[in-house]
Amino acid sequence: ETGVTQTPRHLVMGMTNKKSLKCEQHLGHNAMYWYKQSAKKPLELMFVYNFKEQTENNSVPSRFSPECPNSSHLFLHLHTLQPEDSALYLCASSHGTSGVGEGETQYFGPGTRLLVL
């Protein structure tokens, strides 16, 4: 295990539902990330938080709403999703944000497999 947990592991929801994904890291890191992984596509960075503050929002539709109450927890609130939002949603953490890209490792959780009907 990498020290990053995600719940639920699988989620099926209708387009009118509201659900939340949860991520928790036990590594003492200060930065947390949401990624979307679709079949045959590269990982897409969605949101970045550093010390609970959002530092990146990569033009993600407003039907995805992140929340970071503290450095150990990250949520992704979902509402009125579309079928094309079906994907694996990965959470990751790292010591900070500035080192990522300069060699600092991101640690990924196992992901939540989301299916939107």
Added chain:
Amino acid sequence: KNQVEQSPQSLIILEGKNCTLQCNYTVSPFSNLRWYKQDTGRGPVSLTIMTFSENTKSNGRYTATLDADTKQSSLHITASQLSDSASYICVVSAGTGANNLFFGTGTRLTVIP
């Protein structure tokens, strides 16, 4: 345009055999290149990372090479095991921050007995 292309898309090999996965990139500037292993139902786990000055790095049976001049990297797996069945993702960094990470689509490796 910064891109990372991996080949082949998928590969099936017999247990005990060697294999090589390829990663070509057009990312510029270049900071480092990392290989991840992603088991089914798991998140990616880092295998190796190489900077501009490193042209080879090993992690057990995994050996990564980097040719920064031709912008190519390979991941060689020796004496494959069933547990090597996974997706292998190449990630190239153009500098500081997660927005400077460029991910490939991965190679899906299946090792059969």
